[in-house]
Amino acid sequence: MGNISVKLFGKGLRNPVFNASGTLGYGVEIEPLWGVETLGAYVTKGLSIKPHHGNPTPRVWEERHGMINSIGLQNVGVDRFFDEYLPFFKKKKTPIIVNFFGFTEDEYIACAEKIKPDRSIVALEMNLSCPNIKAGGISFGKEPGMVFDIVKKVKAVTTIPLFAKLTPEVKNIVDIAKAACDAGADGLTLINTMPAAGFDAKKRNIPLKGGLSGPVLKPIALRAVYECSKAVPVPVIGAGGIMDATDAVSFFMAGARAIQVGTATFVDPYAIPKIIKGIADFLDVNGYKKIDDIIGITHEK
Amino acid sequence: MDDIEGKILSNKSIAPGYCLLRVRLSGSMGVVRPGQFIMMKIPDGGVFLRRPFSIYDYQKGVLTIMYKVVGKGTEQLSKAIKDTPVLTLGPLGKWFVLDKRRVPVVVAGGIGFAGVYALIKKLHGKASIFFGCSTKDEVVLLKDAMPFHPLIATLDGSYGFRGNVIQLLKKHLNGLKDKNVEVFTCGPDNMVKSLKGLIEPHGIPCQVLLEERMACGMGLCFGCVKKTTDVQEPYKRVCKEGPVFDLWEISL
Numbered sequence: 001m002g003n004i005s006v007k008l009f010g011k012g013l014r015n016p017v018f019n020a021s022g023t024l025g026y027g028v029e030i031e032p033l034w035g036v037e038t039l040g041a042y043v044t045k046g047l048s049i050k051p052h053h054g055n056p057t058p059r060v061w062e063e064r065h066g067m068i069n070s071i072g073l074q075n076v077g078v079d080r081f082f083d084e085y086l087p088f089f090k091k092k093k094t095p096i097i098v099n100f101f102g103f104t105e106d107e108y109i110a111c112a113e114k115i116k117p118d119r120s121i122v123a124l125e126m127n128l129s130c131p132n133i134k135a136g137g138i139s140f141g142k143e144p145g146m147v148f149d150i151v152k153k154v155k156a157v158t159t160i161p162l163f164a165k166l167t168p169e170v171k172n173i174v175d176i177a178k179a180a181c182d183a184g185a186d187g188l189t190l191i192n193t194m195p196a197a198g199f200d201a202k203k204r205n206i207p208l209k210g211g212l213s214g215p216v217l218k219p220i221a222l223r224a225v226y227e228c229s230k231a232v233p234v235p236v237i238g239a240g241g242i243m244d245a246t247d248a249v250s251f252f253m254a255g256a257r258a259i260q261v262g263t264a265t266f267v268d269p270y271a272i273p274k275i276i277k278g279i280a281d282f283l284d285v286n287g288y289k290k291i292d293d294i295i296g297i298t299h300e301k
Numbered sequence: 302m303d304d305i306e307g308k309i310l311s312n313k314s315i316a317p318g319y320c321l322l323r324v325r326l327s328g329s330m331g332v333v334r335p336g337q338f339i340m341m342k343i344p345d346g347g348v349f350l351r352r353p354f355s356i357y358d359y360q361k362g363v364l365t366i367m368y369k370v371v372g373k374g375t376e377q378l379s380k381a382i383k384d385t386p387v388l389t390l391g392p393l394g395k396w397f398v399l400d401k402r403r404v405p406v407v408v409a410g411g412i413g414f415a416g417v418y419a420l421i422k423k424l425h426g427k428a429s430i431f432f433g434c435s436t437k438d439e440v441v442l443l444k445d446a447m448p449f450h451p452l453i454a455t456l457d458g459s460y461g462f463r464g465n466v467i468q469l470l471k472k473h474l475n476g477l478k479d480k481n482v483e484v485f486t487c488g489p490d491n492m493v494k495s496l497k498g499l500i501e502p503h504g505i506p507c508q509v510l511l512e513e514r515m516a517c518g519m520g521l522c523f524g525c526v527k528k529t530t531d532v533q534e535p536y537k538r539v540c541k542e543g544p545v546f547d548l549w550e551i552s553l
Contacts, residue, residue, distance in 0.1 A: 022522070022523070023521060023522060024521050025520050025521045025522075029519055029520035029521050029541065030521065032302045032303075032519075033302070033303065033304070033519075045523075051533065051534065053534070053535055053536055054523065054526070054536055056528070057513060057514065057526060057527075058514050059514075059523070059524045059525070059526065060350075060514055060516045060522065060524035060525070062348070062373075063349065064349065065349065066349065067349060067350060067516060069516070069522065069524060071523045074523050074526070074536055076534070214349065265517065265521060266351075266516045266517040266521070266522060267349065267350065267351075268304070269304055269390060269517070269519065270304060
């Protein structure tokens, strides 16, 4: 069997397949079908320093090849997550990546400070798609300068490796990726959902604006992973429209060290275990001994 | 609970815009309780996400759902012919909880009947049933409940009581309110709102089955919430904490 284990920041992970933040609840909900121990690592629902109620409905909207969500980052807050859910992941011996966000620099910093290093925590993942209230609501991730500032400030208060999760709605994502790395980001997650609007043709209105996800996003994500992983020295996690093992393998070949599966789980709740198995099968069938042998093979030498 | 393959046995129009679908499942859903639902889709059928449907009936490996054609998903489903494969995730969600000390009263509007029929069947005549719809065309939805003598209201007066189901319930409330009743309901938002207004002064307990647009159906995405009176965490997932809620905890 091809070896699909990967190392991230010195920690060995069973496989390079994670859930995307916010697409596997708090991890406990999938238990009736398969356990979080199946994952390389569990990425938490986006956590904030205080609990966050989220948006009114409608929160989800179907498109032909994807969906739009406007959950509004509903979460129990970082304290309650660690009290109520961390023991579950410890018991399951499942490493976690803690996704967090804020609406001000102070909220990001407070959140990162609150999360203490722990054997179960592989990394933090900061969601840079949030609106910066003090900057008039423009997303933290839109400008290289803003990305540099916030990443630098967060890095100053934590010793846990830090992934910056980037929004694709930018002029040049490579510039943003470089800014994050210059500020000390230890890795990048590419990409977050794309801003979009649902349209109800029957009611002639726009029921929600939110983030577009699903297979419609895959080529955009693949390009971001390809371009950025060539340009920066840190590990890149690929995310965006991965529906099956063939998609997953494409991301590894484009330069991703690990991948995240999100919307696919809503279409097929077994998507993640199927993808993990499919990656191992791909290595076997094509004569690769380990996942490292295909990571970044599309990069020009 | 599991994701189970099935094949359509029959898919019939039972009234204009309403269908009854029977599916032979390849595996067991386990114990199914009144009020629970499934997420269903036709593989490669051109619809991206599954759709939630109340479990109308489930016995001997045959699942029945009653649905109203309201959008792309149900339109596609309504055209599916015998032997079409389907995927069925379930049973999902919380169910109606019966208190033996209380007299059950079931109140349903339109396709809301699909959500309470399993309960009516379980109670087997022990419940008073109130049903409301627009015209006599929809009364046929009640066929399986007819042996239990439902009281029926139509908005146009073409069958039974002329008016809505809550006006009909109001007429009978004097006889019910001293009987230690509990109401079980499913129907349009405005029906549930007027039900709340009617029974609130009498402090009658009520469990309501709610509907919401869903993506995953199992609590993963937080897409299908309803606002509750919980100050700390107002938005509860219809698929996980519901779809059956205590009416008095829901902000309507």
